[in-house]
Amino acid sequence: DVVVESFGLVLQFRREVGKDILLANFQAHPCCTGGTQKFDVSADFIGVVRRRVEAATGCDFAYLQGACGNVNMVTWWRGQRVFGSDENEPYGEALAAKVLEAMTTLRPIDGTEVHVRTRDYEARYDHSQDALAETAKQIYAYYVKTYDRKGADKMAKEHGWNSVHAAGSVASRAKYPVSLTQPISAVSVGNVGFVGAPYEMFSQSGLEIRDKSPMGETVIMTNCNGLMGYLAVHEAFRHGCYEVDNHRFVEGTAEELSKQYLEMLQELKEEQAK
Numbered sequence: 001d002v003v004v005e006s007f008g009l010v011l012q013f014r015r016e017v018g019k020d021i022l023l024a025n026f027q028a029h030p031c032c033t034g035g036t037q038k039f040d041v042s043a044d045f046i047g048v049v050r051r052r053v054e055a056a057t058g059c060d061f062a063y064l065q066g067a068c069g070n071v072n073m074v075t076w077w078r079g080q081r082v083f084g085s086d087e088n089e090p091y092g093e094a095l096a097a098k099v100l101e102a103m104t105t106l107r108p109i110d111g112t113e114v115h116v117r118t119r120d121y122e123a124r125y126d127h128s129q130d131a132l133a134e135t136a137k138q139i140y141a142y143y144v145k146t147y148d149r150k151g152a153d154k155m156a157k158e159h160g161w162n163s164v165h166a167a168g169s170v171a172s173r174a175k176y177p178v179s180l181t182q183p184i185s186a187v188s189v190g191n192v193g194f195v196g197a198p199y200e201m202f203s204q205s206g207l208e209i210r211d212k213s214p215m216g217e218t219v220i221m222t223n224c225n226g227l228m229g230y231l232a233v234h235e236a237f238r239h240g241c242y243e244v245d246n247h248r249f250v251e252g253t254a255e256e257l258s259k260q261y262l263e264m265l266q267e268l269k270e271e272q273a274k
Contacts, residue, residue, distance in 0.1 A: 005106035009066075010099055011192065011219065012059070012106055020059040024049070024099050025066050025219045048092025053099050064221045066206065109216055111190030115271050117264040118185045121257065123228060123249045125176040133174035140167040166245035173248060180249075182226040184257065186264035191216035193268060195261045198226025202243070204233045205258050212262055214269040231257065 005012045013021040046063045053061045129136075143164050185196035193215030199222065206220045230243035231254040237244055 005108050010102040010106070011217075012103065020057075022053060022057065022059045022061045022099070022103075023064055023219070024053075024061070024095075025064045025221070026095060045088040045092035045095065048089055049096045049099065052093060052096035056096075056100055057103070064219060065223060066220050109190045109192055111272065113188075113190065113272065115188045115268045116185070117187075117267055118183055119260065119264065120181050121184045121260060122179045122181045123253050123257075124179045125248055126173060126250045127176070127178075128250075129170045130174045133171050136167045137171035140164070140171055143167070163245075165242060169246045169248075176248065180228065182228060184260060184264075185225065186261060186268055188215060188265075188268040188272065191272075193218040193265050195220050195265070196224035197222045197257070197261070198224055199228035199257075200230045200243075202231070202233045202236065202254065204235065205231070205254050209258055209261050209265075213265050215265055218265065 005014070009025045011023040011025070013023075015021065049063060050061045053059070182198045184198065187194040187196070193213055195209060195218065197220065201220065201222045209220060210218045229248050230246055231249065232241070232244045232247050232251075233254050234251065237251050
């Protein structure tokens with residue numbers, strides 16, 4: 001038998017045999033970059049959290065990426081944003097402390113029955129700028145040729161990172177097919193719902209799903225069983241941002257998927273009541 005306890009970002013599965021299992025759902029990107037350039041990828045802070053929590057509790061621990069985009073630990077140096085993997089240790093220790101603090105106020109969730117819903121979702125690629133693809137390709141090639149990685153700061157200062165990424169994105173989208181089919185899923189354990197999203201979800205989408213979910217607690221898991229990249233919300237398209245410049249799919253995909261998840265969660269809730 002499993003008893004699920006929850007307080008915000010922490011779920012504890014109590015087991016009669018074997019170690020208890022702890023799940024932490026935190027809305028931060030699991031990747032950070034090393035040095036002063038955004039080319040070295042690390043997820044070291046997750047290892048720090050796991051070791052710290054497992055040592056303190058004796059439980060097995062898993063980190064679930066939450067509903068947020070690129071929220072990395074950063075260092076401000078001389079007024080510039082510098083990405084540094086040297087902050088993995090204090091960042092991980094701070095997050096582990098929050099997990100352990102949350103465990104002091106765990107509350108039981110009714111029921112342990114497990115239900116699952118899966119669907120294949122067909123997302124349409126954005127081909128609205130295909131006519132600009134060749135020009136964008138030339139612009140991107142010019143940037144790469146003129147400013148190598150060592151000159152990335154100069155490139156960003158003169159043109160802005162967004163313009164560089166946008167040119168590359170426009171050029172690459174012309175090669176995409178009409179659509180991409182990806183599996184989406186929802187699972188319930190008692191009154192706790194889990195949403196499996198194969199993309200990087202904006203916090204607005206995650207908050208909407210959690211606020212409207214019929215479940216007692218809802219855990220958002222992004223980059224789950226697939227990788228569609230960023231899916232920006234309508235508001236982001238109006239203002240523009242890095243994620244919009246790099247989007248692959250038509251505007252409105254994020255909102256449509258949120259509706260799909262809420263439908264599946266409602267189906268799970270109704271199945272529990274039978």
